[in-house]
Amino acid sequence: MTEDGRTPLRVLLVEDCEEDALLVLAELKRARYEVSHERVQTAADLRAALQRGVWDIVVSDATMPTFDALGTLAVVAESGIDVPVVIVSGSIDEESAVAVLRAGARDFVLKGRLARLAPAIARELRDARSRRALRRREEELHEAQKLEAVGRIAAGVAHDFNNVLAVVDVYATTLAGELRPPNPLAEDVAEIRAAVQRGTALIQQLLAFAREQPLQPRLVDLTDVVRRIERSLRDLVGARIELRVRSARGPAHVEIDPTQLERIVMNLVVNARDAMPTGGTITISIGEEEDDDGEDGPPSRAGYVRLAVTDTGTGMDRATQARIFEPFFTTKGASGTGLGLSTVFGIVKQSGGHVYVRSAPGEGATFRLYLPRTPRPVVS
Numbered sequence: 488m489t490e491d492g493r494t495p496l497r498v499l500l501v502e503d504c505e506e507d508a509l510l511v512l513a514e515l516k517r518a519r520y521e522v523s524h525e526r527v528q529t530a531a532d533l534r535a536a537l538q539r540g541v542w543d544i545v546v547s548d549a550t551m552p553t554f555d556a557l558g559t560l561a562v563v564a565e566s567g568i569d570v571p572v573v574i575v576s577g578s579i580d581e582e583s584a585v586a587v588l589r590a591g592a593r594d595f596v597l598k599g600r601l602a603r604l605a606p607a608i609a610r611e612l613r614d615a616r617s618r619r620a621l622r623r624r625e626e627e628l629h630e631a632q633k634l635e636a637v638g639r640i641a642a643g644v645a646h647d648f649n650n651v652l653a654v655v656d657v658y659a660t661t662l663a664g665e666l667r668p669p670n671p672l673a674e675d676v677a678e679i680r681a682a683v684q685r686g687t688a689l690i691q692q693l694l695a696f697a698r699e700q701p702l703q704p705r706l707v708d709l710t711d712v713v714r715r716i717e718r719s720l721r722d723l724v725g726a727r728i729e730l731r732v733r734s735a736r737g738p739a740h741v742e743i744d745p746t747q748l749e750r751i752v753m754n755l756v757v758n759a760r761d762a763m764p765t766g767g768t769i770t771i772s773i774g775e776e777e778d779d780d781g782e783d784g785p786p787s788r789a790g791y792v793r794l795a796v797t798d799t800g801t802g803m804d805r806a807t808q809a810r811i812f813e814p815f816f817t818t819k820g821a822s823g824t825g826l827g828l829s830t831v832f833g834i835v836k837q838s839g840g841h842v843y844v845r846s847a848p849g850e851g852a853t854f855r856l857y858l859p860r861t862p863r864p865v866v867s
Contacts, residue, residue, distance in 0.1 A: 493521040496608070499536055499570075500526040501547035501559045510601060511546055511575060518605030529554055530562050537566045543615075544608050549576035549583070549595070560590040569618065571611040575604065645693040648686070656683045689826065693814060702744040702837060706861060709739040709773045709794055712748050720756050720771075727766035730756075735774030739792045741858040743838045751834055754827040755796040755854050761819060762800030762852065770797045791840070791857035798853075803846040811844065831856075 496515060502508040508526050515522050525540065527533045528551065536542075547559040556574045563572055574587050574595040584595055593614075594607045659679045666673045713732060721730050752771070759769045772795045803811070803818075810816045812832040831854075835842050839859045846852035 493519050496520040496522050497541065497543045498522055498524040499533070499540070499542040499545045500524055501528070501533055501545065501551075501554070502526055502575075503528045503548065503551040503554075507548065507575075507598065510598070511604065514601045514604050515608070520605070520608075530558055533559060533562050534566065537563065537568055537570075542568075542570050543612060545570055545572040546604075546608075547572060547574055549574050549579055549587070556587045556592065556595075557590055560587065560592060564591055569615065571615055573604070573607055573611065575601075642693070645690045649690050652683050652686050652690070656680065659683060693826070693829075702747060702834070704742045704744050704838065706740060706742050707745045707748065709741060709748075709792055709858070710734045712745055713752060713771055713773060713794075716749050716752065720752070723753070723756060724760045724769060728760060728763055729768045731768065731770045733770065733772040735792070737774070739774045740861045741792050741838075742861050743858060744834070747834045747838075751831050751856070752794075752796070754831050758827055758854075759796055759798035759800060759852070762798055762802070767799035767851075769799075771795070772797070790860055792860045794856040794858065796854045797851065799851045802848045802850045802852055803844075804848050808844055808846060812842070 498512075498515065500508050500511065502511070505526075512522055512524060525536050527536050533554075545559065545563060547556050549556045556576075559574075560572055563570060571593040572591065574592045575598055576583075576595060577598045579587075579595060579597070587595060593611045596603045596607060659676055662676045663673070663680065666676055668674075714734070717730075717732055724730050756769060756771070763769075772793075774792055807818060811828050814826055814829045816829075832842055835856055835858070841857045843855045843857075844852060845855070
């Protein structure tokens with residue numbers, strides 16, 4: 488919504504007559520839309536415009552000298568872009584109307600009754616938002632099912648590996664008791680025991696992802712926890728990165744293991760830092776609603792407190808986003824274990840929360856955590 492109360496609207500006009508195009512735009516402006524538009528007249532120009540920009544609606548003339556509504560619908564369908572198409576016609580017979588509706592048009596409006604255009608577009612925008620939200624929920628369900636299956640495998644591997652390490656540790660401990668410096672093997676045994684400890688730490692991260700790690704939840708305020716580790720976070724990101732913390736305006740009480748919550752924040756900040764090798768900004772915000780389309784988040788946000796970590800780094804493509812919570816998936820090469828974000832996912836889910844990510848190449852990333860809100864005061 489603009490400052491004067493108008494609704495932004497990105498319109499792709501398929502129209503050969505400039506006068507008719509101006510009439511359409513005037514009608515939309517009269518309906519208090521803040522219109523940005525592009526006018527095209529050919530299939531090639533339409534195809535290029537669809538790939539070049541993001542559009543809320545396509546408004547197409549029914550017939551033009553070298554192009555028509557059915558051609559418009561074919562190009563839009565071919566693009567795979569979910570954008571509604573409304574046909575505007577000087578006159579249209581029943582057979583033609585049925586043909587364009589079957590081909591995918593959402594509505595048609597006669598040029599003599601342009602007052603119907605704005606309500607038709609408003610309806611299609613609502614329907615498009617609903618379709619996108621439904622598709623998002625379906626994708627989330629599929630992702631949750633996939634990660635649940637991976638979690639079961641990870642838990643089995645972790646338990647088996649833990650048994651192996653326990654045996655190694657027993658023998659290494661026995662050897663350590665018998666080998667004393669200056670025996671040169673004493674250092675080797677110490678390295679074995681150190682490797683066992685590192686392996687045990689990795690197992691704990693796998694169990695966290697699989698939601699099988701024992702937690703010790705208690706009532707905490709998210710703002711207090713983040714402020715408590717803020718100095719450590721600033722040391723962690725270094726001088727080239729600016730760290731901003733935006734506290735909640737009111738209480739942000741949740742029930743969670745505070746040690747694991749610190750671990751979550753640390754992991755997200757490290758991940759953001761690594762995405763900005765030349766510097767940038769990391770913003771941690773608690774309980775503040777951001778300006779977005781409302782598609783990310785649990786069905787009802789009222790019962791949750793939001794913790795968001797945003798960076799200005801390199802961003803991620805959709806293929807990477809689809810895998811970032813999988814154990815051992817990393818984009819950091821040999822320097823990454825691929826367990827940081829999977830640990831975040833597991834702890835949040837085990838605490839009854841939700842995790843969402845939004846990113847694009849070159850546009851940074853935002854991780855949003857929704858943790859169940861508790862109305863009770865924090866007990867110190």
